[in-house]
Amino acid sequence: MTAGSHGPRLTPRPSVTISDVAEAAGVSRQTVSNVLNAPDRVRAETRERVNRAVFDLGYHPNRAARSLRASSPRMVGCRILPVHAETVASIQDRFLHALAEAGQACDHHVLLFTATDADEETERCTALWRAGAVSAVVLYDVTPHDPRPRQLVAAGVPFAAFGRTATCVDGYSWADVDNTAGTASAVDHLIAAGHRRIGFLGWPEGSSVGDSRAHGWLAAMDRHGLLAQSHRLDVRGDDTMSSGTRLMAELMDRPEPPTAVVAATDTLGVGALHAVRHHGLRPGEDVAVVGFDDTPTATAVGLSSIRQPIEEVGRLIMAELLRLVGRNADRDVDEAAESLHRLLVPELVVRASSAPLRSAPGD
Amino acid sequence: MTAGSHGPRLTPRPSVTISDVAEAAGVSRQTVSNVLNAPDRVRAETRERVNRAVFDLGYHPNRAARSLRASSPRMVGCRILPVHAETVASIQDRFLHALAEAGQACDHHVLLFTATDADEETERCTALWRAGAVSAVVLYDVTPHDPRPRQLVAAGVPFAAFGRTATCVDGYSWADVDNTAGTASAVDHLIAAGHRRIGFLGWPEGSSVGDSRAHGWLAAMDRHGLLAQSHRLDVRGDDTMSSGTRLMAELMDRPEPPTAVVAATDTLGVGALHAVRHHGLRPGEDVAVVGFDDTPTATAVGLSSIRQPIEEVGRLIMAELLRLVGRNADRDVDEAAESLHRLLVPELVVRASSAPLRSAPGD
């Protein structure tokens, strides 16, 4: 039964063309094309005959030819980031999957590329677009001072971004997660659980996304009348586990240590959990920790975390791109249509690391 | 400075064609083509002039046109799997990144698609290939009884696989990781650390990859003269954390509990760590645990794990695909060239969860 093949023999590629189908159905190329692209222009009987031929021959329209004629590759470019060993995990796989799935529904596909930095990314995006390899590109993880949106706008490359820059926010389409709301909801949750001294582990000021997460924490603390103590509970460092551990240890050694912390990422949060354990305390029971991103690691270690609706972001971005390139096709139609500016609310996922305090905190 | 734009205005796409360059350089299209594809056929002076025009106009050859003429899309398809919440993490992102990077070096790109099951995946692969959207496809995570290689061979779609089936192994190109060697090295490591009662947490027999990992453990136990006890230390369940916890608890409740376990995945391994802690024991000091895959979570929780050289796999597979489609181009040249069959050795990464025992184990 198993064909005893010596080395793989490649079928030379069937290559059924539209003309083959036309001949088989006894009509012209264009009629076949019409059956596929504008069925209402063809008599039902003919349509039937053509469809049968399409099926019998296993015809699939050639994408290159179609792209060439339509000057629309039905492709969307997206950089894939390298996996960083220092960091707990990425959620880019969730994003890419959502993007690919949403595109597929409209016969669009995702083209991956890699780049070592933002400039190279912009360059590749531009090159891909000018080569007609993609109709548009996606920017992942745009930060407030990100150079990429500006560069792509300048180059005229259609794109949509996950994340947004501080300025020029109207100039392009984006969907983003409300980081501020995220950390704020973490604070609310911790307050409800009985905590008052709630610290923040972030990365250095000026590093953009971190700032909004810090701001959410600070604003919520203020709202609960806890602003006074907050400056003593705010520490910053790199986005690594060891940094999270160090920062948390630092906080716990202070005269009035926090009973809970909000970390700007799961990476820092996991680091913080280590510090808690190392101090002989139990996460969730003695000290609560909440992370950010809801990476698989958070699930694994029972770290409460703020989950970004990144699948929704992926879908929104793909839909926006389809709109953009579609609009570009029938130009002038509703030229003034707004671009997408969408802020999504993340959701807190409560796990063991932030169970309610059993007794009122020590103070 | 910030252009006060109302809604994004799309540049209509520059669309510099080869004719534009030809005109600018005062030569014919074909000469420009030659400068780019066969520079030695063109006089140095002319080449210079053309290159300048290419640069000045920012010309990028249109991929669709090139694909159409060459009937080679310079694309490779790969399914992206959904992220499973139950599972600790995937290493597919590392794979895709390596694949994209390797392809990029030869002007090939990765096209993503999604599918709900193996049959749909095969179907999509075939459709993409027949549509000329990809030159070849990649199969990720092929298991011993996987139907996909057979289906693709039957459909004539060129492909290379990460992982291999039990039978028909010669019929196609693959690179795989030696799972058996992986778990065996974990056992060797644990033996060296002073352990003797070493258990195994796997998923049910017949579930393919799990079998070879189980086999590596068993063979190594045998080699160390520990075969007799092994049947009492072998437990199986689903690949989820809760399952890992349950299985480990079960083992620890036995009369002669293991002092160490090898888990078939990090997911099971992390679950096992929970069980260890829940029993009031310290992972690494009282009971050692080794996982498999070296996911970011393993790093986060200090779980020793067996790291698959998946970047290397990605590179090998892309290289093989380039070879395959290249060979297909100049047919008959060395038709009998073997396909790729490469087994890579994974590497144990030692972390806190399997530090050497401080004292000799009791008995």
Place this chain on the structure above:
DNA sequence: AGCCCGGGCTTGAACGATAAAATCGATCCG
């Protein structure tokens, strides 16, 4: 009858690139 209309289909052209063949000019040799 003559005219227009329009549904249903076909033909011709074009998208942008490249392989293959043809052209041109210069050089070389007998």
Place this chain on the structure above:
DNA sequence: CGGATCGATTTTATCGTTCAAGCCCGGGCT
């Protein structure tokens, strides 16, 4: 000096598809 040779460049044809225009024919209107 005629013919062969060779290198550099141009012309022609083609990849598979779709847009635009054209054709054919039956039916309704004047």
